[in-house]
Amino acid sequence: MLSGEDNAAVPACRKSCRSDSRHQAATSVTEDSRAGRSSVAETGKRPVVSIGTEALRAWLKAHGQPRYRLRQVLHWLLRRGASSFAQMSDLPAALRQQLEAAFVPVSARLRSTAACNDGSCKLLVELADGQQIECVLMESGMRRTLCVSTQAGCPIRCTFCASGAAGLVRNLAAHEIVEQFVLAQGLLGPQRRLTHAVIMGMGEPLANLSSLLAALELVCSSNGLGLSQRRITISTVGLPDRIRQLAELGHSYHLAVSLHAAGDELRKQLVPANASIGVRAIVDAADYYFQRTGRQVSYEYVLIRNVNDAPEHAHQLGRLLRGRKSYVNLIRYNPVPGTDYRRPSLRAAQRFAKIVRSYGVPTELRQTKGQKVEAACGQLRLRQLSS
Numbered sequence: 001m002l003s004g005e006d007n008a009a010v011p012a013c014r015k016s017c018r019s020d021s022r023h024q025a026a027t028s029v030t031e032d033s034r035a036g037r038s039s040v041a042e043t044g045k046r047p048v049v050s051i052g053t054e055a056l057r058a059w060l061k062a063h064g065q066p067r068y069r070l071r072q073v074l075h076w077l078l079r080r081g082a083s084s085f086a087q088m089s090d091l092p093a094a095l096r097q098q099l100e101a102a103f104v105p106v107s108a109r110l111r112s113t114a115a116c117n118d119g120s121c122k123l124l125v126e127l128a129d130g131q132q133i134e135c136v137l138m139e140s141g142m143r144r145t146l147c148v149s150t151q152a153g154c155p156i157r158c159t160f161c162a163s164g165a166a167g168l169v170r171n172l173a174a175h176e177i178v179e180q181f182v183l184a185q186g187l188l189g190p191q192r193r194l195t196h197a198v199i200m201g202m203g204e205p206l207a208n209l210s211s212l213l214a215a216l217e218l219v220c221s222s223n224g225l226g227l228s229q230r231r232i233t234i235s236t237v238g239l240p241d242r243i244r245q246l247a248e249l250g251h252s253y254h255l256a257v258s259l260h261a262a263g264d265e266l267r268k269q270l271v272p273a274n275a276s277i278g279v280r281a282i283v284d285a286a287d288y289y290f291q292r293t294g295r296q297v298s299y300e301y302v303l304i305r306n307v308n309d310a311p312e313h314a315h316q317l318g319r320l321l322r323g324r325k326s327y328v329n330l331i332r333y334n335p336v337p338g339t340d341y342r343r344p345s346l347r348a349a350q351r352f353a354k355i356v357r358s359y360g361v362p363t364e365l366r367q368t369k370g371q372k373v374e375a376a377c378g379q380l381r382l383r384q385l386s387s
């Protein structure tokens, strides 16, 4: 079943969806053209991916369909972003009607999009119960990456993040995670397939691990999008037990740890809900992830002016990670209304990177995307709620 949830309350992190290309000006904020889609609440029908692949296979078999129908239905959703069964033109008309009578294709709807001419587009998604989440689509050359949410709100309450401001509302079910891919693929169209995913949207992914893994299993399967696990990054504020649990499952997802401070005192201020978990325990768990999976862990560090961007902070980070199989992504902060935090200068960020590199730690200063479309995590949702 694609509906499992786990409710571990947890600690703290990252964010600002990012990529290598340059951000420019925002171009539009549009209400969604699919708003007419019938919802679960209106129809009482279940979204088709929520019953799980095996149950759907059995349902199709019980309706006299050959085995390949499962793949057809799922490809229409995940590879073409179909928003209705009527669109599934290579299915028999009778089957389309039976599907229509039993299910809704997608339970979430796209509430609005905000496009930026740096190739990023923020999606505000409304779930069947009215909760709103966000995801971000980023295009750079042949690479099309979706930044995905795993929770409505977030329990971590990072002091620099819009998503954490209101705390956790609830975990997303697995199908609600899958549906973000369906909606994004619907925007892209069948000729421009998603190539990568970063689990870095609203919420702490490892606090909703069972739903996330069930969703990614479908996304990565040949019946789904067929994405390689190696093209998916799971980002966490650092929950050592969950990192170890994930390491032991034998997947090859990339793990990114949102650190933001190398010392416990400063990290407590930035990531309060993670205060009981020391930096050392997080880094040890990340080392274990590398040992078990062979995949280098990246550390995300959002640079905030006069908070964690001083040379001594860089030295501290360099000393912590020296000799470990890892690398650092530095991201200059995307300001969030309602906080006093500010973005450091490019020069200060470059100086920080140089110091960390001097410890032999590979370090990259990343460009943030979507700065003009409130792409810091949770901002679009907050604006919509407050209006």
Ligand code: SF4
Pocket (backbone or CB within 6 Å): 011, 012, 013, 014, 015, 154, 155, 156, 157, 158, 161, 162, 163, 164, 165, 201, 202, 203, 204, 237, 377
């Ligand atoms: S969504 Fe925001 S509050 Fe939650 S862990 Fe990420 S940065 Fe922190």
